[in-house]
Amino acid sequence: MPLTPYEFEPDPSLFNKHAFRQQLAKAKSSSISLFKQTIKSVQDKLDQRFLEGADIRDLVHGRAWFIDQLLSVVWEQFEWPDNNISLLAVGGYGRGELHPHSDIDLLILLRNDDDTPYRDSLERLITFMWDISLDIGHSVRSLSDCEREAKADITVATNLLENRTIVGPDNLREEMVERLGTDHMWSNSEFFEAKWQEQIKRHYKYNNNEYNLEPNIKSSPGGLRDIQMIGWVAKRHFGTHTLEGLMREGFLTESEVRIMEQGQAFLWQVRYALHMTAKRAEDRLLFDHQRTLAELFGYADNDERLAVEQFMRRYYRVVMSLTELNDVLLQHFDDAILQSRHEAKIEILNKRFQIVNHKIEATHSRVFENNPFALLEIFLLMAQNPQIESVRASTIRLLRDNRHLIDESFRQDIRHSSLFMELLRSPGNVARQLRRMSRYGILGKYLPEFGYAIGLMQHDLFHIYTVDAHTLLLLKFMHCFQKEEARKEFPFASQIFLRLPKRELAYIAGLYHDIGKGRGGNHSELGAKDVLLFCERHHISKHDARLVSWLVEHHLLMSMTAQKKDISDPEVIQEFVMTVRDESRLNYLYILTVADINATNPSLWNSWRATLLQQLYVESKRALRRGLENPVDRKEWIDETQQDALVYLKKWGLEETRIWPLWNMLGEEYFLQDSAREIAFQTEQILKHKEPDMPLVLVTNPNKVEQVGGTKVFIYTKEQNHLFAATVAAMEQLGLNIHDSRISTSSNGYSLDTYIVLESNDEPIRDIARIEEIKQVLIEELDDPADYNDIVQRRTPRQLKHFTMPTQVIISNDPVSQRTLLEVITPDRPGLLARIGRIFVEMDINLLTAKIVTLGERVEDIFVITDQNLGPIGDPQVCEKLRSRICHDLDEQVTNGY
Secondary structure: OOOOOOOOOOOOOOOOHHHHHHHHHHHHHHHHHHHHHHHHHHHHHHHHHHHOOOOHHHHHHHHHHHHHHHHHHHHHOOOOOOOOEEEEEEHHHHOOOOOOOOOEEEEEEEOOOOOHHHHHHHHHHHHHHHHOOOOEEEEEEEHHHHHHHHHHOHHHHHHHHOEEEEEOOHHHHHHHHHHOOOOOOOOHHHHHHHHHHHHHHHHHHOOOOOOOOOOEOOOOOOOHHHHHHHHHHHHHHHOOOOHHHHHHOOOOOHHHHHHHHHHHHHHHHHHHHHHHHHOOOOOEOOHHHHHHHHHHOOOOOOOOOOHHHHHHHHHHHHHHHHHHHHHHHHHHHHHHHHHHHOOOOEEEOOOOEEEEOOEEEEOOOOHHHHOOOHHHHHHHHHHHOOOOOEEOHHHHHHHHHHHHHOOHHHHHOHHHHHHHHHHHHOOOOHHHHHHHHHHOOOHHHHOHHHHHHOOOOOOOOOOOOOHHHHHHHHHHHHHHOOOOOHHHHOHHHHHHHHHOOOHHHHHHHHHHOOOOOOOOOOHHHHHHHHHHHHHHHOOOOHHHHHHHHHHHHOOOHHHHHHHHOOOOOHHHHHHHHHHHOOHHHHHHHHHHHHHHHHHHOOOOOOHHHHHHHHHHHHHHHHHHHHOOOOOOOHHHHHHHHHHHHHHHHHHOOOOHHHHHHHHHHHOHHHHHOOOHHHHHHHHHHHHHOOOOOOOEEEEOOHHHHHHHOOEEEEEEEEOOOOHHHHHHHHHHHOOEEEEEEEEEEOOOOEEEEEEEEEEOOOOOOOOHHHHHHHHHHHHHHHOOHHHOOOOOOOOOOOHHHHHOOOOEEEEEEEOOOOEEEEEEEEEOOOOHHHHHHHHHHHOOOEEEEEEOOEEOOEEEEEEEEEOOOOOOOOOHHHHHHHHHHHHHHHHHHHHHOO
């Protein structure tokens, strides 16, 4: 809704209609060219004024005023037989708002249904407007058409609600408004309910989150559409066109008017800049434009934060305040429009609060002023009373008006800390109440360190939410682990969470795990210190405080160990459990890790990661129960696996005299990588393989993918150059995502390679025909690996192009294992593994294993390599050449966009 009624003072310096008519009279045959040139000239003036810092309202209303003048001249170019036709501005243009490339919504309104007298002129009018490059959205309707279509479609009714006559008799518009009034269609309650449901669906499309990585400034929560929503309801119910009118009705305070005015002005600035930069009607704040807009608005990189992060933080904070205000006003409208039809059902909770029609309400206006502890108590009551659906608008406003009472003395008061801990210990939906506390500005006041993180983004594709949004989503996942439905999606996490003795400790660790971000230094260490102070203030025992602090400091330990290390290696498990030390830490850490991954980016959680974490948890629990002083013996592990595998093989009719000669050639590493049953199956298939010169390719049966978390591809073939490069190139051509690979060579010159793959949508392969396709393609490609297809040449996805970074290569030698560790950190892109594999071949490097870790827009892949003699690569010159070659080839690929 316009902040003031649409009134723009004529601006001859922008456009002079009289002078333009004179030019037009002289132009005659070149009139189209003159119109187009004038439109461009006026837009250039407006753009220049924008860059010079002009009031955004003058620019947005100014363009609408100019189009009004221009269209009135266009209308004059055609003959109209009578006064029963008018040209109206509707929708956003009807509000007098036009950004550089906004659609110009027009209604050609006829008094009568028969459009025959106007048809020829109308066709030429519309064609002419297109010819002069006006972005029009138009409809031709009679009065009865408007009435019928508005009654059938709330979107049409809303569009027609905002209207102005540009040219023609205004009484046509007045009659249309009369016909569309509440006496004829869409009562106030029906209109409000329909628009509210419309907003709910729109917000759901954007995950009900203001903090989308590439938000839509018009349609995302807290965007311009939320402001317009208030305007539509206000106009329909109260007959007011302005925020001041809502203030007079008692639905807005002066400070709220200021918030909405400032918020709309900021979003208008961003939208104007987006249109100007994109040179089209663009409302998505894409990565393509975020950096440009940050620079345009004067932000600069500093030691703590990138310019784009500073700009986006301001955006997020603005839309969050608008979302909060939208929430207040819609609750008010609900009370005034919908709930007024029903008799109030009141349930008294205590002297301070009551429930009115499933909404909690303060019993009087000075509740928080007289009882500051009630600022926390209200959320505890909601957690304890699940029948409470929301907070009454008047009480939301009281919360906002009194949150300044939360100061240092408030935080140190044991009554208040006890209430907060009681909330965290509540069996109710703790996560939902903490989200409400954040929405109404209470949580950031009570925990200033959390307040600092509000709107704090990290400019990458791995962390797709701001720190505060991610934290609250993590808590939501924790709460969901105790629900019945979680037993299907997160069965292991659900079992462990329900066994936690003190779930509030998990919530506290979740609250603080990322709270140190954006302050410089190691965020885990900063958070660990912060949470100790929290525990001290909230009188948590020293034992529990140490546990929570340890969890915050090591919250990345489990995910990094599972994803970056070989968890089939007993030494890796022992190193991990020596840090964890006990089962209680392990349980809490597992819950925190699963919730953290899911709340970081929905695309990160898949069956493969779930299986890795579960395997690490199970092996670690076994090691802890065995005792830290009794680590598993490597030789004992291998012997046990072989004996178990022999049981299966004998049952299947294979004799030991055939088995042991093969096993003796495979090497010890092979027996650490898989279960006894899997080793038995592979052994059986190798021994049955009748064509030793042809590759043997085994793919996991679809019914067994859950056991390994993905689809396992096992390849047994003669060792040759280009084998790894050819294999990964074929898999990438097949559209498979590789998540893990193990490469080993038998003493008789055969390669035993195992890959864990998922489809491009991160789902295991469940179709038999697809499995046969994979087998066939790999057999054909590996029959002659040196002749493999060209590396896949798909373009780098749009989003990834905005997160380019120089490739980092870290090379280190392990004196114990006598191997070289190569870590490659680089932007993700198609064909990456095949390129690295080709470099290995050309530099005579032997690959043993590869750990593939994709984190949003970047990969952190780890390769265990040796020289041709199976020793570490000790020559510094060779290491430097390898590092330089990988960096050059991969960075050149990013630069070229392939």
